[in-house]
Amino acid sequence: MLKNSFRLNDLLMTIIVWLSAALVVGAFLWLLSDLTLHGIAKLNWSFLVSAPENAGRDGGIGPILVSTLLILGVALLATIPLGLGTAVYLSEFTSGASARSIRMSLNVLAGVPSIVFGLFGNALFCIWLGLGFSILSGGLTLACMMLPIFIRSTEAGLSAVATEWRHGAAALGLTQAAALWHVLLPAAAPAIIAGLMLSIGRALAETAALIFTSGYVDRMPDSLSDSGRALSVHIYDLSMNVTGGDQSAYGSALVLIILLVVINNVAASLANRFLSQRITSS
Amino acid sequence: MIWSRHSISSPSRADATLARITGGIALAVVILLGLVLMLLVRESWPVLVDGGWTRFFVGDGWFPSSGQFNLLAMLWATLAASLGALFVAVPLGVLSAVFSRFYSPSWLIMPLRRVMVLLAGIPSVVYGLWGLTVLVPLIANWEPPGASLLSAILILALMILPTVALTSEAALAAVATSHLQGAAALGLSRTGIVLGVALPAARVGILTGALLAAMRALGETMAVLMVAGNVVQTPSSLFDPVRVLTANIALEMPYAAGDHRAALFASGLLLMLIVTVLAWLAGRIGTHSNA
Numbered sequence: 001m002l003k004n005s006f007r008l009n010d011l012l013m014t015i016i017v018w019l020s021a022a023l024v025v026g027a028f029l030w031l032l033s034d035l036t037l038h039g040i041a042k043l044n045w046s047f048l049v050s051a052p053e054n055a056g057r058d059g060g061i062g063p064i065l066v067s068t069l070l071i072l073g074v075a076l077l078a079t080i081p082l083g084l085g086t087a088v089y090l091s092e093f094t095s096g097a098s099a100r101s102i103r104m105s106l107n108v109l110a111g112v113p114s115i116v117f118g119l120f121g122n123a124l125f126c127i128w129l130g131l132g133f134s135i136l137s138g139g140l141t142l143a144c145m146m147l148p149i150f151i152r153s154t155e156a157g158l159s160a161v162a163t164e165w166r167h168g169a170a171a172l173g174l175t176q177a178a179a180l181w182h183v184l185l186p187a188a189a190p191a192i193i194a195g196l197m198l199s200i201g202r203a204l205a206e207t208a209a210l211i212f213t214s215g216y217v218d219r220m221p222d223s224l225s226d227s228g229r230a231l232s233v234h235i236y237d238l239s240m241n242v243t244g245g246d247q248s249a250y251g252s253a254l255v256l257i258i259l260l261v262v263i264n265n266v267a268a269s270l271a272n273r274f275l276s277q278r279i280t281s282s
Numbered sequence: 283m284i285w286s287r288h289s290i291s292s293p294s295r296a297d298a299t300l301a302r303i304t305g306g307i308a309l310a311v312v313i314l315l316g317l318v319l320m321l322l323v324r325e326s327w328p329v330l331v332d333g334g335w336t337r338f339f340v341g342d343g344w345f346p347s348s349g350q351f352n353l354l355a356m357l358w359a360t361l362a363a364s365l366g367a368l369f370v371a372v373p374l375g376v377l378s379a380v381f382s383r384f385y386s387p388s389w390l391i392m393p394l395r396r397v398m399v400l401l402a403g404i405p406s407v408v409y410g411l412w413g414l415t416v417l418v419p420l421i422a423n424w425e426p427p428g429a430s431l432l433s434a435i436l437i438l439a440l441m442i443l444p445t446v447a448l449t450s451e452a453a454l455a456a457v458a459t460s461h462l463q464g465a466a467a468l469g470l471s472r473t474g475i476v477l478g479v480a481l482p483a484a485r486v487g488i489l490t491g492a493l494l495a496a497m498r499a500l501g502e503t504m505a506v507l508m509v510a511g512n513v514v515q516t517p518s519s520l521f522d523p524v525r526v527l528t529a530n531i532a533l534e535m536p537y538a539a540g541d542h543r544a545a546l547f548a549s550g551l552l553l554m555l556i557v558t559v560l561a562w563l564a565g566r567i568g569t570h571s572n573a
Contacts, residue, residue: 013473017385020377024443025394028401031412031440038415085307093301094308102308105315111561112318113501115528116550119535123321123547144318147311175294205405208503208528212535232407236504239411246415253408260403 035253042251052218055242056234061252063220067135067228068204070221071214074139075203079146080196086147087154088180110148114208117145121213133227138214142206146199153198157191158184197267201260207232231256319554326548329541338548344514346534346542353549355516359524362431362517363506364499367438372492374439375446376481383454384476395451402444410508413437418509425521429511432520437505442495449494453487454480486567493564497557503528527553 046060053059090099121141131137161184169179185192207230215227216237229237235252238245323330329337329351341352382391413433422428457480465479481488511523512533525533531546538546 010471010473013476014385017377017381020374021381021386021394024374024378024447025397027440028397030416031409034412034416035408082307082311085304086311089301089304089308093304102312105312107561107565108558109315109318111497111501111557113503113528113550113553113557115501115503115531116322116554117318119325119531119547119550120318120321122535123325124317128321144314147315151311176297177294177300180300201403205403205407207405207407208532211532232405232504235405235407235411236508239414240508246411249411250415253405253411256405257408260405261400264403 035250035257038247038250039254042247043254047251048255051220052234052248055245056218056238056248057242057245058248061231061234061248061255064218064229064231064234064252065255067214067221068231070135070224070228071139071142071210071230072200072203074136074224075142075146076196076200078140078143079150079199082143083147083150083154083195084192087151087158090151090155091158092176092180092184106148106151109144110152114145114206117141118209118212120144121209126213131225133213133215133217134225135214135221135228136224138210138228138230139224141209141213142203145206145209146203149202150195150199153195154188154192157188157195160191161187193267193270197264200263200267204256204260204263205232206230207236211236231259322547322551322554326544326551329544329548332541335548338545338552344530346538346545349541351541351545351548353527353552355514356525356527356530356549357552358516359431359510360500360526360528363434363438363510363524363526364496366431366435367442367499368492368496370435370439371443371446371495375443375491375495376450376488378443378447379450379454380476380481382451384472384480395448398444398447402448406441406502406505407508409437409441410505413505413509421521427511427521427523429509429523430521431510431517431524434506434510434524434526435520437509438499438502441502441505442499445495445498446491449491450484450488453484453491456487457483490564490567493560493567497560497564500560501528501553501557503532507532 048060048065049062050060051062052064086102090102094102118141121137121144125131125137125140126133131140165183165187166179169183174182210230210233214230214233216229216233217227218229218234219226221228231252235249235256238249238252338351338353341350343350343352343355378394382394386394413436414429417433417436418428420428421430421433461479461483462475465475470478506526507529510526510529512525512529513523514525514530515522517524527549531550534542535546
């Protein structure tokens, strides 16, 4: 009797667990197959390079890809030096109260909703600094969002390097700067690149923060102070404001996802190569 | 680390310079981040001093052109959508984590995790697009208009599921093997091990993951904006179209001016406050478990 009820419980639990896993996987396969099936029809070379026509229903996404990459470039140019500097300071030069308060403000920032960053970017970059709706404003707003993620993983990577390596470097007479450049940063490279990858993923996926900072204009940008439409904003605009834009929206969504997957893989392999070269050859 | 206390007296001038430069950069980052809060307060100041903060919670409703800035209906919609999404996503996410830890055939574990990581990175606007073109018409067939609280809940649940599943799986993986072996040696069935040992031992990690997911759901803009219908009203059923706080900012910011714009900044401030409380809570839970 007892044994039977045990078996029944086990069976019930097994069924529930398998069913929920199947439900989750099924829902996601549904989503991914829809994206691929609707998007693949649009996907060809001319879609990638030509300009959008008829409010995006026809034509391609050439200028939008360029704007997206420019916004990302601006964001990375601001994020990498600021993030590396802060992470090095946090892990090598400070401890106690100041480190705690820096970390706390970063934690708060990591949780701020992206639309709030949109408001902030609009107030600070577009209006206060007079940059207007521009690629520069959008990129700098994204940089503010990427900083907490990038600093956190870079600092974690630096802190994970064994203390013996620092001792060893010091015993060999290396200055701290030299030890950072030749030992610590290369050893932390995988974590740094992983953090960069995460930040790029978040930046490419971002829509809400860009609507009021880099704007809607879908022409090819002439300079960084031009407004430029990011890929995610393009998807939003096509599906919400353009009737009959769904096909192009799915095409753009597929391009965006492929871009994200490619960046992830490239960054992962770069991290591996960089690490093996620097550590083994020196 | 090892130099942290000696850096100032380090014999190398280069090191002192490096410390000063990186310290300056860190300070700049903190200042930049302090600016976020400062600017939000500054921009919403006109509305905050004129009528006080209570005007956001009393009054006829959200009629910005006549100076009525009652956010309550949208606040309820935000909370209903987020709680509903958690209600769907947390059990499913935890169960799928249990699946990959205890039930899954071993060849399935890695592909499953890859899919989850991929999904965690899919842009919210893509979830919104799919919800708008697939989910909303489906719900509309059943109970018009389709764009509703229900579709917002389902899309949000789908978005936060990977977060819940991945954090729960990490929490379950951190349960000491000796606990599980001990439970098995005592003759507990697999169900007994999962429900009696593994899940209780991993509860802090699972709870922290759920709080992270809640933060993501509360702050999400695009996906909800695209599927929720965006009518300002207190939801009375799952099929009511609703407008959440984040969507309201995105919809009205392009043409808002004066007090209206200030009120939108104030609602951004409110969102930041809610999310900060949740982050603080998650931090507290984390430190308590260590103690």
